[in-house]
Amino acid sequence: MSEREVSRRGLIGFAGATVAVGAAGFAGGRASAAEASDGADGSGNGATATGPTQQNAPASHPFYGTHQSGIVTPAQDRLHFAAFDVTSTSRDDLVALLTAWTAAAAELTAGRPVGGDPTSYDSPPNDTGEAEGLSAARLTLTFGFGPSLFRDAAGKDRFGLAARQPVLLKRLPHFPADALDPQRSDGDLCVQACADDPQVAVHAIRNLSRIAMGTAALRWSQLGFGRTSSTSTTQQTPRNLFGFKDGTANLKAEDPAMLDQHVWVGAGDDPKADWLAGGSYLVARRIAMHIETWDRASLREQENLVGRDRPAGAPLSGGTEFSEPNFATKGREDKPLMAMNSHVRMAHPTQNGGVRMLRRGYNYTDGNDALGRLDAGLFFLAYVRDPAKQYIPMQTKMSRQDGLMEYLQHRASALFAIPPGAAQGEHIGQALFS
Structure with missing residues (x-):
């Protein structure tokens, strides 16, 4: 019998905070042709996918590893992001939740149901079931x-952890022009679920939320579609809802030296938070786009504000998509071809002390507002080694000077410390509690 023919129900259940794993297979109703996993460190370096239809894409990514997966893993097409508030005051309850989440995550990312079958027909199922018959969808x-x-x-x-709080882990400042909704910002815990099937991502958050009942409650969540950046050189550059290619200069999984410099927290970065070494910091921002206003702007204005041509994504200073912008090049009337307030100029590493980040954002559309306008935009996600150097100064400048701000409004904001990956037998963040 092949892996795909093994029933998702032929597994052993779990009790409390532990999950005993039985058969390793899963039903392959939508499995891709290859089922090899990526690198054992969870980095995703072994994947060669350019999108959800690629036949050589791995069907699943391992949960355990040196780094958490979902950071440099080749970006999937769908997102369900969730932030939780811990409602219990017990440290033991918090540890039990992280232990249960870790065990469930290992099963979910492998395409298996959470906890197998219930021990009694009169008991609720351990898994909510809507992913039955679906692959792990990466x-x-x-x-x-x-x-x-x-x-x-x-x-x-709150939990005897204050002495080990990273120095850089603070609420993000209120940037100029922010219009933040406090109910959709911040949170005690976060979970980023990425997959090539939206139902698989939603199923994961749904089951983790159910496991958290009595210990943590969902604070806010965000669905996303259509990745707005590439995290691997094997992926084409996607487009955002303004119609422009986004994330051309993003960091890539195939450049580990740059990841060590800009993404992964170093062993000596923060003596108070040695538990975070090998992890990262995640900036999350919900950015509304004024779609209707943008759609009435001329193509010339749109390109000047972005700093790239729309068809190919090449910088207006010339070349192809991946050509380095030349900010000194001038055109008619001795004006720079790359406008002083263009988004590319504002965000480019040469204009920000050489700092870079790994972006992993998604488009979102949440229906319409009371005036009938699209409630749509970018759910910005970026992983950095030092948010105080790599994000806050640049965002402060861009919020004041970026010409695109006329068409954008930042409405939600959060910063999270992302611990390193867990080894089998450990739970996520275990070193923090040691």
Whole structure:
């Protein structure tokens, strides 16, 4: 019998915070042709996918590894991001939740149901069942800790973790032009679920939410579609809802030296938070796009504001998509071809002290507002080694000077510490509690 023919129900159940794994296979109703996993460190370096239809894409990514998957893993097409508030005051409950989440995540990312069958027909099923018959769809689950997990608003140590809070883990500042909804910002815990099937991503968050009942409650969540950046050289550059290629200069999984420099927290970065070495920081921002206004702007204005031509994504200074912009090149009336307030100029590493980040954002559309306008935009996700150097100064400048701000509004904001990956037998973030 092949792996794909093994029933998702032929597995052993779990009790409490542990999950005993039985058969390793899963039903392959939508499995891709290859089922080899990527690198054992969870980096995704072994994947060669350019999209969900690629026949050589791995069907699943391993959950355990040196780094959490879902960071440099080749970006999938769908997202379900969720932030949680811990409602229990017990440290033991928090550890039990992380232990249960880790065990469930290992099964979900392998395409198996959570916990197998119930022990009694009169008991609720351990798995909600809507992913029955679906493949793992390259699901990755990435977990993070917010600053409020360590201290409450009054500065009280909630779980005996305050002394180990990273120095850089603070609420992001209120940037100029921000219009933040506090109910859709921040959170004690976060889970980023990425997959090539939206039902698989939603199924994962649904089951993790159910496991958390009584210990943590969902604070806010965001669905995303159509990745807005590439995290691998094997992927083509996607487009955002403004119609332009996005993330051309993004960091890639195939450049480990750049990842070590800009993404992964180093062993000596923060003596108080040695548990975070090998992890990262995640910036999450919900950015509304004024779609109707943008659609009435001329192509010339759109390209000047972005700094790239729309068809090919080449910088306006000339060349192809991956040509380095030349900010000194001038055109008519001795004006720079790359406008001083163009988005590319504002965000380029040469204009920001050489800092870079690994973007992993998604488009979103949440229906319409009360005036009938599209409630749509970019759910910005970026992984950085040092948010105080790599994100905050650049966003402060861009919020004041970026010409695109006329068409954007930042409405939600959060910063999370992303611990390193877990080894089998450990739970996510275990070193923090040691």
